[in-house]
Amino acid sequence: MEKSVVFNNRLLPYLLLVPQLIITFVFFYWPASQAVRQSFLREDAFGLNSEFVGLENYQSLFADPGYYKSMLTTLVFSSLVAALSLSIALLFATQADKNLKAAGAYKTLMIWPYAVAPAVAGVLWIFMFHPTLGTLARPLRWMNFDWNPLLNGTHAMILVVMAAVWKQISYNFLFFLAGLQSIPKSVLEAGAIDGAGPMRRFWTITFPLLSPTTFFLLVVNVVYVFFDTFGIIDAVTGGGPAGATTTMVYKVFADGRLGGDLGGSAAQSVVLMVIVIALTAVQFKYVERKVQY
Amino acid sequence: MAFRQFGVAASMTVALALATPAYAVTEIQWWHAMTGGNNDIVNKLAEEFNASQSDYKVVPTFKGSYPDTMNAGIAAFRAGTAPHIIQVFEVGTATMMSATGAIKPVYQLMKDAGEPFDPKAYLPAITGYYSTAKGDMLSFPFNSSSMVMWINKDELKKAGVAEIPKTWPDVFDAAKKLKAAGHNTCGFSNAWATWAHIEQFSAWHNVPIGSKANGLDGFDTVLSFNSPLHVKHLQNLIDLQKDKTYDYSGRENKSEARFASGECAIFLTSSGYYATAKSTAKFDFTSAPMPYYPDAAGAPQNSIIGGASLWVMGGKKSDEYKGVAKFFTFLSDTNRQAKLHQESGYLPITKAAYEKSIKDGFYEKNPTLQTPLKELTNKEPTENSRGLRFGNMVQMRDVWAEQIEAALAGQKTAQQALDEAVAKGNAMLRTFEKTAK
Numbered sequence: 001m002e003k004s005v006v007f008n009n010r011l012l013p014y015l016l017l018v019p020q021l022i023i024t025f026v027f028f029y030w031p032a033s034q035a036v037r038q039s040f041l042r043e044d045a046f047g048l049n050s051e052f053v054g055l056e057n058y059q060s061l062f063a064d065p066g067y068y069k070s071m072l073t074t075l076v077f078s079s080l081v082a083a084l085s086l087s088i089a090l091l092f093a094t095q096a097d098k099n100l101k102a103a104g105a106y107k108t109l110m111i112w113p114y115a116v117a118p119a120v121a122g123v124l125w126i127f128m129f130h131p132t133l134g135t136l137a138r139p140l141r142w143m144n145f146d147w148n149p150l151l152n153g154t155h156a157m158i159l160v161v162m163a164a165v166w167k168q169i170s171y172n173f174l175f176f177l178a179g180l181q182s183i184p185k186s187v188l189e190a191g192a193i194d195g196a197g198p199m200r201r202f203w204t205i206t207f208p209l210l211s212p213t214t215f216f217l218l219v220v221n222v223v224y225v226f227f228d229t230f231g232i233i234d235a236v237t238g239g240g241p242a243g244a245t246t247t248m249v250y251k252v253f254a255d256g257r258l259g260g261d262l263g264g265s266a267a268q269s270v271v272l273m274v275i276v277i278a279l280t281a282v283q284f285k286y287v288e289r290k291v292q293y
Numbered sequence: 294m295a296f297r298q299f300g301v302a303a304s305m306t307v308a309l310a311l312a313t314p315a316y317a318v319t320e321i322q323w324w325h326a327m328t329g330g331n332n333d334i335v336n337k338l339a340e341e342f343n344a345s346q347s348d349y350k351v352v353p354t355f356k357g358s359y360p361d362t363m364n365a366g367i368a369a370f371r372a373g374t375a376p377h378i379i380q381v382f383e384v385g386t387a388t389m390m391s392a393t394g395a396i397k398p399v400y401q402l403m404k405d406a407g408e409p410f411d412p413k414a415y416l417p418a419i420t421g422y423y424s425t426a427k428g429d430m431l432s433f434p435f436n437s438s439s440m441v442m443w444i445n446k447d448e449l450k451k452a453g454v455a456e457i458p459k460t461w462p463d464v465f466d467a468a469k470k471l472k473a474a475g476h477n478t479c480g481f482s483n484a485w486a487t488w489a490h491i492e493q494f495s496a497w498h499n500v501p502i503g504s505k506a507n508g509l510d511g512f513d514t515v516l517s518f519n520s521p522l523h524v525k526h527l528q529n530l531i532d533l534q535k536d537k538t539y540d541y542s543g544r545e546n547k548s549e550a551r552f553a554s555g556e557c558a559i560f561l562t563s564s565g566y567y568a569t570a571k572s573t574a575k576f577d578f579t580s581a582p583m584p585y586y587p588d589a590a591g592a593p594q595n596s597i598i599g600g601a602s603l604w605v606m607g608g609k610k611s612d613e614y615k616g617v618a619k620f621f622t623f624l625s626d627t628n629r630q631a632k633l634h635q636e637s638g639y640l641p642i643t644k645a646a647y648e649k650s651i652k653d654g655f656y657e658k659n660p661t662l663q664t665p666l667k668e669l670t671n672k673e674p675t676e677n678s679r680g681l682r683f684g685n686m687v688q689m690r691d692v693w694a695e696q697i698e699a700a701l702a703g704q705k706t707a708q709q710a711l712d713e714a715v716a717k718g719n720a721m722l723r724t725f726e727k728t729a730k
Contacts, residue, residue, distance in 0.1 A: 042727060042728055043728065044388075044391065044392065044728040044729060045367050045388055045392070046367055046370055046371065046392040046395045047370075047371045048392060048393070048394060048395060049728060049729075060724075126547070130547070130548075131548075141478070150541055150542065150543045150548075150698075151534075151541050151698055151701055151702045152702065153702070238544060238545075238691065239691065240544065240691075240694065240695060240698055241695070241698035241699075241702065242695045242696070242698040242699035242702065242704065243695050254688060254691065255688065257360070257364060258360060258687045258688045258691070259685050259687065259688035259721070260367075260388060260685060260687075260688075261685070261688075261724060264724075
């Protein structure tokens with residue numbers, strides 16, 4: 001007797017796919033295609049005049065030295081945020097994975113910052129590090145350290161990186177912790193019996209076994225820094241001083257929303273989209289090879 | 294016949310409906326960006342207006358910050374659900390007025406509705422900002438302020454500064470004395486970087502920010518605030534920033550607390566800072582007119598306003614427009630304006646309300662509130678001091694501020710920074726000109 005169920009209906013698989021496809025289309029492809037369309041138009045904020053201008057928006061974009069500067073800023077910002085938030089979260093997760101007394105409370109507290117909206121996170125950091133209002137900036141001033149993110153681009157960058165990292169650590173922590181807990185204890189114990197110290201066990205056993213999680217988080221974090229951080233930047237520095245913290249996504253936001261230049265802003269988001277797609281493709285093609293599932 | 298009976302019934306219903314207009318209250322949506330005490334004022338005004346008559350009901354809705362409110366209005370217009378009245382900050386003026394069809398000019402609204410409306414009754418320094426070159430009022434000024442210099446009298450006395458500085462050289466001297474007296478981190482400072490050092494500075498010294506009366510007379514305006522006077526001023530700030538005799542406080546007004554905390558004893562910011570200063574500063578303070586360079590011919594001229602105005606959106610029913618017009622007449626009432634001004638610290642928008650406040654002796658008790666009015670009415674406005682109207686102004690301020698920041702951080706000379714601010718600003722103006730046809 002045939003036990004496995006066979007659906008002979010040819011339509012059924014497609015029907016089952018339809019809801020997923022509709023969602024993907026409505027929320028991903030349709031807006032993306034709108035951005036592409038908008039990038040070829042020049043339009044006023046109210047949408048009263050609309051004119052097809054071909055590649056003019058792209059031409060003026062690539063003729064603007066400020067755009068290349070924002071690319072460089074994005075590179076610095078995203079590598080710092082991704083590297084720091086991943087490594088700090090991994091450190092916290094390995095510590096939380098040990099047998100602690102208040103492990104539950106510790107883990108819960110670690111996850112809280114993720115619930116904070118980016119703009120609110122930004123405001124929190126302003127209050128801590130504002131040159132005059134900041135509770136943490138004041139000690140710096142007492143030590144005669146001229147902390148001034150309002151004029152010093154490096155200081156401003158440090159500030160937004162800290163805020164963005166702080167915001168992302170919880171998310172990474174959660175996944176790392178889950179990843180660590182799924183590593184069989186027997187493997188680690190076997191290593192210990194063979195005389196491997198904690199550091200050696202971590203780098204030769206835990207870290208390689210954690211690599212699927214690390215890879216997933218790397219992809220997610222890169223997307224996060226590219227797209228989700230403009231709220232923090234807007235609240236903390238407004239892209240300043242002198243454009244030192246204007247990343248590409250912040251520029252999209254500033255030109256489109258503050259400047260009302262929808263065409264130019266759309267052209268930028270198309271470029272940004274292409275970059276992120278390329279980055280993700282590269283990650284899957286080259287970095288994933290090192291992952292041990 | 295059933296059909297005929299229906300016809301009779303229908304016509305009777307229509308007649309009834311026409312005979313009882315009291316039931317048909319027309320709602321007027323008002324989107325605004327006022328927070329805290331100012332939010333209460335908005336709600337109170339709407340309540341008072343609604344209680345004063347029974348045909349119209351003004352419904353105020355808070356929509357977030359100034360840019361948020363403006364963007365909400367634009368998005369709503371694109372979706373066909375725009376409110377009747379929307380509060381837009383002064384730098385959004387060019388964007389709003391270029392949107393022919395999306396807005397209903399106030400002078401047109403008042404004429405169509407048959408409401409008594411005399412544009413001459415309003416203070417020209419305020420309405421000029423929101424009027425066409427011909428003097429037709431496009432939007433209704435709501436909350437207006439200007440820039441003044443806030444002074445910590447106690448600290449000035451301690452530092453041995455006998456008189457409140459009047460000119461920029463006086464300010465620099467006073468700041469040096471303040472620094473010597475222990476104000477290590479801030480001799481003087483200001484909020485709203487570009488408003489202070491480009492926009493107000495230019496008007497106050499009667500030099501143009503751009504051609505075509507700072508853009509009021511046309512979108513084909515070209516920026517020119519890289520003049521020798523502007524360069525000299527920025528160079529002075531750069532030199533003083535090195536040892537913090539001047540200390541930059543950012544593009545917005547987040548750093549106003551530096552004044553109230555006593556850190557900066559001289560601080561330029563909006564006259565609207567009054568209410569906050571009153572509740573947070575624990576020392577004797579006052580406001581003084583903005584400083585000027587005595588060697589600049591004609592300075593001081595007059596200051597320009599900031600704040601927001603009410604725009605009426607297009608495409609609404611004539612009945613609704615009538616209600617909006619009645620609401621504006623209600624707002625212009627002398628007693629109401631005088632009260633609003635004295636309670637909130639906003640500038641009065643009609644001449645009569647200003648005169649009433651003088652007659653009431655209000656300024657003898659509150660001289661700080663008269664400083665911005667004295668500045669605005671100091672001289673008859675010129676081409677350079679009527680106001681300004683540049684497209685993309687919200688973002689342009691950021692572009693200008695970037696250059697000022699680069700100069701103050703020592704990355705550029707004053708000339709380089711202002712040249713680049715002008716060049717970048719002009720490029721943005723040309724983009725705007727193309728879309729605003």
